[in-house]
Amino acid sequence: MELPAKAWEDLLRLSEHITERNTLLNETHCPVEMTLRFFIAIGFVVATIVGSGGARQAIAAERPTQAQVSESLTCQCGCGLTVANCNMPTCSFAAPIRAEIDQMIGSGMSGAQIVAFYRHKFGEKVLSAPTAEGFNLLAWTMPFLAIVIGGGLIVLAFGRWRSAAGESAPATPAGIAIGFDPALRRRLEDDLKENS
The missing domain is CATH 1.10.8.640 (Cytochrome C biogenesis protein)
Known part of the structure; x- marks a missing residue:
């Protein structure tokens, strides 16, 4: 069972679209885009595995x-x-x-x-191994699909948490440098020397 050429074209077109969008928007670290890339990569791997069925049939045709x-x-x-x-x-x-x-x-x-x-x-x-068709195929692929979907959701959640943490940081007015006051630093060092 080979993957239809139309499916390969659709996967390739989707990958090219995401690449073009990232180039135009310069958002290479967007969690949503990274998740989409992850799922596209998994799609290519699954398509390759499913597409290798033709090779197994050719081997089976030998005596x-x-x-x-x-x-x-x-x-x-x-x-x-x-x-x-x-x-x-x-x-x-x-x-x-x-x-x-x-x-x-x-x-x-x-x-x-x-x-x-x-x-x-x-x-x-x-049969010593279940066939790769019907319900057996679903039973073989569901654990892997669950892991892939779960991994994608975790990546997406971490991306959202990271972006939410960046947005919740207090904004400083423009022109004010964040740091210690030199007088306060000297006083702190003097207090530490006296107490040690």
Whole structure:
């Protein structure tokens, strides 16, 4: 599953718009802009990960080995291992499945076709890793999305707190320097010398 070219164009256009706006306004440290950049960067990472599905399909089209296919299936004898790693000598599931996988590979079936066959025969429980589609995809991505959204909200909150702290500082009249009075400083130093 590749990301449509339209989505890439939209992400690139949004990134260019933010860059142009920052250049025009010279606001490179605006918390809102930094948060938007953060989300755009995360969008590019997610798009790259989702777009790499085509590479996985190309690899899957090669002739599989029995070890590769049996690694994708969970043994149903109760050991909790994959069919490739089940070490029970009298396993009533792994041994026949390995032989069937060898026959299927010999007949020209791809690894994806073999896994799909066993998925149809035994259901989702036979897969050693959940599929990246439907609810499973949502279940895999939600924790990461929650972390990204939470991080963005924290960055935004710190930016607002920082700007609110700068606005609440007392304003000094123009022309008055902030500092100590020299006479007061000498008096303080003299008092410290006397008391020590």
